[in-house]
Amino acid sequence: MPEHYETLPSDKEPVLRLVAMPTNTNAFGDIFGGWIMSQVDIAGSIAAHRRAGGRVVTVAVNAFKLHRPVFIGDLVSCYAEVTHVGRTSITVHVDVYAERDTDPACCLRVTEADVTYVAVDADRRPRPIDHQA
Numbered sequence: 001m002p003e004h005y006e007t008l009p010s011d012k013e014p015v016l017r018l019v020a021m022p023t024n025t026n027a028f029g030d031i032f033g034g035w036i037m038s039q040v041d042i043a044g045s046i047a048a049h050r051r052a053g054g055r056v057v058t059v060a061v062n063a064f065k066l067h068r069p070v071f072i073g074d075l076v077s078c079y080a081e082v083t084h085v086g087r088t089s090i091t092v093h094v095d096v097y098a099e100r101d102t103d104p105a106c107c108l109r110v111t112e113a114d115v116t117y118v119a120v121d122a123d124r125r126p127r128p129i130d131h132q133a
């Protein structure tokens, strides 16, 4: 099936970019979904940490869709956008794009997810977020 290539979002910067390596593969030689989930969690936590102004923990992954596979050598870019700020929680939408063999002309959105984080204090208790920040 021919791919319909996309372009990276031009109006925002990725919070994370990395090349998928042979050590990140599953038993069949494609990139392991758990590795992508890990990158999504890291990318979302960077946005949540910035918005919370400090330590956050992941409390829930409320949606996760792996649209297409990722292959060794793909340049993976994660975009994160805060979509909701509660009393102590922050929900982040993460979009993941892969550029095949790092070629910008062969770009696909491979994954999207909604991840919720909770701002915590030094004792790991939920901490109110400053809504004026």
Ligand SMILES: CC(C)(COP(=O)(O)OP(=O)(O)OC[C@H]1O[C@@H](n2cnc3c(N)ncnc32)[C@H](O)[C@@H]1OP(=O)(O)O)[C@@H](O)C(=O)NCCC(=O)NCCS
Binding pocket: 056, 057, 058, 059, 060, 062, 085, 086, 087, 088, 089, 090, 116, 118, 120, 124, 125, 126
């Ligand atoms: C995150 C944690 C501190 C929350 O503690 P808690 O006593 O459940 O806190 P609360 O019930 O007050 O919930 C805190 C916030 O999380 C939200 N929340 C809890 N469960 C949720 C879920 N499944 N989906 C979405 N939001 C959720 C609550 O709605 C609340 O948000 P708000 O303050 O903005 O209204 C606790 O569950 C925890 O430590 N979990 C383990 C986290 C972890 O180890 N993550 C992996 C390492 S980063």
